[in-house]
Structures are given as C-alpha cells and as structure tokens.
Amino acid sequence: MLDVIDLNLVFSDHLVPETVVHHLNLHMDEGDLVGLVGESGSGKSMTALAIAGLLARHDMKKTGQILFRGTDLLTCPRKQLRSIQGDGIGIVFQEPQTSLNPVYPVGWQVEESLRIHRPGMSPEERRKRALQMLSEVELSDPERIYVSYPHQLSGGQRQRVMIAAAMICTPSLLIADEPTTALDVTVQLSIVKLLGRLSREQKTAILFISHDLSLVRRLCGRIVVMKDGRVVEQGETEQIYTCPQAEYTKKLIASIPRIERRKNIPQIKGGAE
Numbered sequence: 569m570l571d572v573i574d575l576n577l578v579f580s581d582h583l584v585p586e587t588v589v590h591h592l593n594l595h596m597d598e599g600d601l602v603g604l605v606g607e608s609g610s611g612k613s614m615t616a617l618a619i620a621g622l623l624a625r626h627d628m629k630k631t632g633q634i635l636f637r638g639t640d641l642l643t644c645p646r647k648q649l650r651s652i653q654g655d656g657i658g659i660v661f662q663e664p665q666t667s668l669n670p671v672y673p674v675g676w677q678v679e680e681s682l683r684i685h686r687p688g689m690s691p692e693e694r695r696k697r698a699l700q701m702l703s704e705v706e707l708s709d710p711e712r713i714y715v716s717y718p719h720q721l722s723g724g725q726r727q728r729v730m731i732a733a734a735m736i737c738t739p740s741l742l743i744a745d746e747p748t749t750a751l752d753v754t755v756q757l758s759i760v761k762l763l764g765r766l767s768r769e770q771k772t773a774i775l776f777i778s779h780d781l782s783l784v785r786r787l788c789g790r791i792v793v794m795k796d797g798r799v800v801e802q803g804e805t806e807q808i809y810t811c812p813q814a815e816y817t818k819k820l821i822a823s824i825p826r827i828e829r830r831k832n833i834p835q836i837k838g839g840a841e
Contacts, residue, residue: 569597569600569740575632605781655737656741662746668726673715741774
C-alpha cells in the first residue's frame with residue numbers, strides 16, 4: 569500500500585541547504601500498525617508531512633519516491649494528490665485545538681471530507697454518517713457534540729473529533745502525528761485503544777508518530793527509530809524492546825521511566841472503622 573523509497577528532504581532556501589530526512593525507506597501493508605519514534609528534531613513529523621503531501625512544493629527539494637497504491641505523491645499532479653488527501657490518507661495532528669476551526673460547529677468540520685470526496689451524498693446522509701463516526705470514536709451524546717463548537721469540548725473530546733474527521737472516508741492509511749501529546753495519561757491510553765480498535769474494524773493502516781515509547785508499544789506491531797533524519801533501526805516491536813541493536817535505540821529504551829516495585833514495604837493496618 570505504501571512504499572517510501574530513498575526519501576530525502578532538503579530545505580533549499582537556506583544559505584546552506586539543510587537535509588532533514590536522509591535516505592528514508594518505509595513499507596506498510598494494509599492494516600499495519602507502525603510506530604515512528606525518536607527525539608524532537610529527528611525528522612518524524614517531516615516524514616509524516618511528506619507522506620501526507622502537506623509540504624510546500626517550493627523551497628524544499630524532495631528526492632526519492634512516496635508510492636501510495638502505485639502513485640508517487642511527490643510528482644503526481646496536485647488534483648490527483650488532493651483526491652487522495654482525506655480520502656485515501658487521513659491525518660491527525662497533536663494539538664486538536666489548533667486543528668479545528670473555532671468558528672464552525674464540530675459536525676460541519678467532521679463532514680468536510682465527505683463534501684469534498686463524496687459530492688453525491690445529501691446533507692442528511694452526511695449528517696447521519698458524521699453522527700455515526702462521532703459515536704464510533706466513543707463520544708457520548710453525538711447529537712450534542714455535532715452542534716457544539718471546539719471551545720465547548722475537552723481536549724480528549726476534540727482529539728476524538730479529529731480522529732472522526734480523519735476516518736470518516738475510511739482511509740487506507742491514517743497518519744497520527746503525536747496525537748496524545750497534549751492529553752493527560754488516562755486520556756492518552758484511551759486514544760491509543762481507540763486507534764487500535766478502529767484499525768482492526770476498518771482495516772486501516774496507522775503510522776503512529778510519538779516520542780512516548782510506552783504508548784507505541786501498546787499499539788504498534790513494528791517500530792521505526794529515527795535520529796537526525798535517519799532511520800537507525802526498525803523491526804518488530806518486541807524485538808526492538810527486548811533486544812535493541814543500535815546504541816541510540818538502547819538509550820531511548822533506557823530512558824523510559826519505570827516504577828520499580830520495592831520489597832518489604834511496611835504494611836499499615838487499620839483505618840476508619
């Protein structure tokens with residue numbers, strides 16, 4: 569479904585051109601759950617934006633290929649690229665507050681991809697599909713959410729709305745670019761579980777980008793590790809966690825906070841009678 573072949577991204581408007589992604593190769597099949605991990609500045613989000621076709625076509629030199637179902641997204645006509653964005657490929661960003669337009673109701677925004685890619689649907693059909701999708705992302709009272717504005721929702725609710733909007737056309741690939749960063753821990757876990765369920769039910773492949781290796785381990789079957797714009801290691805999730813090969817990967821895993829169980833902690837009995 570997706571083949572990224574020898575991808576290089578270079579900012580060419582600098583006095584000295586700066587390469588931010590070096591010779592990246594990535595393959596994904598239908599339904600794959602792949603984690604793209606690394607520290608800030610490692611090139612994760614630039615890779616995601618390139619795959620989603622959201623990088624400007626000027627001021628940046630792009631070489632290699634990004635093949636989505638055989639179509640090279642780096643060279644195809646803009647009209648063809650727009651027909652894929654939101655339909656074949658969906659994307660969820662890390663901050664839903666800035667991704668949603670504050671002046672439009674949630675329902676109108678969730679329906680946007682349907683208005684573009686399903687022009688034959690009637691307004692009532694779009695509304696029915698949007699309400700169904702809001703329910704599928706486990707939002708209680710979809711009718712109320714549909715007519716609400718983004719500022720009337722919590723951070724977790726807004727992120728679920730963004731997932732509903734990205735999945736409403738049942739894309740083959742969902743790019744989740746650090747979708748849990750702005751959320752608290754319990755909401756992060758619920759969002760990861762939601763993504764896993766939607767992937768299983770809709771057969772959607774997910775490229776999950778995060779610096780939180782614990783969340784990646786819960787969701788993804790395969791991990792790609794990036795550093796300074798280069799892939800330093802990739803493989804099956806448990807293999808990477810239990811037997812990392814690259815020194816950088818070893819350091820990433822060693823940096824995961826752990827709560828060690830301490831033995832012989834005195835037990836305090838009693839309490840309110």
